[in-house]
Amino acid sequence: xxxxxxxxxxxxxxxxxxxxxxxxxxxxxxxxxxxxxxxSLKRDLGxxxxxQVSLKGPRNFVxxxxxxxxxxxxxxxxxxxxxxxxxxxxxxxxxxxxxSHRWIVDPLDGxxxxxxxxxxxxxxxxxxxxxxxxAALTYNPANDELFVAERGKGAFLNDRRIRVAAxxxxxxxxxxxxxxxxxxxxxxxxxxxxxxxxxxxxxxxxFGAATLDLAWIAAGRLDAYWERDLSPWDLAAGSLIVxxxxxxxxxxxxxxxxxxxxxxxxxxxxxxxxxxxxxxxxGKEAVKP
Ligand code: IPD
Ligand code: CA
Ligand code: CA
Numbered sequence: 707x708x709x710x711x712x713x714x715x716x717x718x719x720x721x722x723x724x725x726x727x728x729x730x731x732x733x734x735x736x737x738x739x740x741x742x743x744x745x746s747l748k749r750d751l752g753x754x755x756x757x758q759v760s761l762k763g764p765r766n767f768v769x770x771x772x773x774x775x776x777x778x779x780x781x782x783x784x785x786x787x788x789x790x791x792x793x794x795x796x797x798x799x800x801x802x803x804x805x806s807h808r809w810i811v812d813p814l815d816g817x818x819x820x821x822x823x824x825x826x827x828x829x830x831x832x833x834x835x836x837x838x839x840x841a842a843l844t845y846n847p848a849n850d851e852l853f854v855a856e857r858g859k860g861a862f863l864n865d866r867r868i869r870v871a872a873x874x875x876x877x878x879x880x881x882x883x884x885x886x887x888x889x890x891x892x893x894x895x896x897x898x899x900x901x902x903x904x905x906x907x908x909x910x911x912x913f914g915a916a917t918l919d920l921a922w923i924a925a926g927r928l929d930a931y932w933e934r935d936l937s938p939w940d941l942a943a944g945s946l947i948v949x950x951x952x953x954x955x956x957x958x959x960x961x962x963x964x965x966x967x968x969x970x971x972x973x974x975x976x977x978x979x980x981x982x983x984x985x986x987x988x989g990k991e992a993v994k995p
Pocket of ligand 1: 795884913917935940
């Protein structure tokens with residue numbers, strides 16, 4: 707029996723511009739799946755010492771909690787849309803009869819945080835239609851924060867419309883990032899890029915869950931963010947949520963190949979442009995003989 711979602715899916719009356727459009731049927735399906743997976747993750751968080759953990763690669767952990775959450779999301783989405791394709795971090799691709807629709811799912815983003823009891827992790831679900839992300843969700847069950855967006859309908863946090871921060875000066879801005887580590891990414895380039903960020907921004911943050919880093923850009927908590935060596939499930943939902951919150955996203959060269967290249971730069975117009983400029987300069991430095 708699926709427990710009722712904690713929060714009614716229909717929302718309290720909102721006023722003026724914060725009043726959100728009713729969620730579409732497809733977003734309601736995604737929210738139900740995320741709540742169910744979130745409940746399972748919270749249960750596993752309480753029994754972390756008994757959780758089966760294995761390594762997928764250097765410093766890249768997977769737990770029974772990741773796999774359980776993915777199966778729950780898959781079952782819920784497949785029940786509602788049996789013909790849609792499914793790409794999940796743990797189970798890989800499950801093709802569907804309907805080739806124009808695909809779910810892109812990270813059942814537990816921030817597994818290392820989760821294993822350490824750090825409450826910064828999320829379930830992330832995106833719906834891709836003919837190569838374009840049209841609906842997105844990132845849900846942190848630890849603090850019950852639900853970030854959603856639908857193409858052309860804006861972005862919301864727990865039913866309240868969100869927008870990227872308006873800061874224009876780097877010296878007042880906080881930038882988030884992901885850092886390369888042993889066996890993953892270019893350590894020298896990473897050092898150059900963080901050095902440049904430390905010299906120009908008011909603060910640098912490494913929170914350890916890419917999907918939430920992007921959701922926090924959309925909510926105006928972080929002013930800018932960049933990361934490389936990511937996978938489609940780390941990026942799909944967050945890229946739509948940032949765009950629908952009035953933000954800009956691109957790959958690290960300013961192009962649109964975010965999912966293909968596995969990298970992202972995000973922020974408001976000024977922050978996005980300035981961070982791209984800093985990364986480009988750091989890249990040139992990194993290759994100097
Ligand atoms: C990881 C997190 C982390 C990022 C890694 C991702 P996972 O996702 O998003 O912040 O730096 O590259 O793999 O493995 O916990 O789902
Ligand atoms: Ca992830
Ligand atoms: Ca994951």
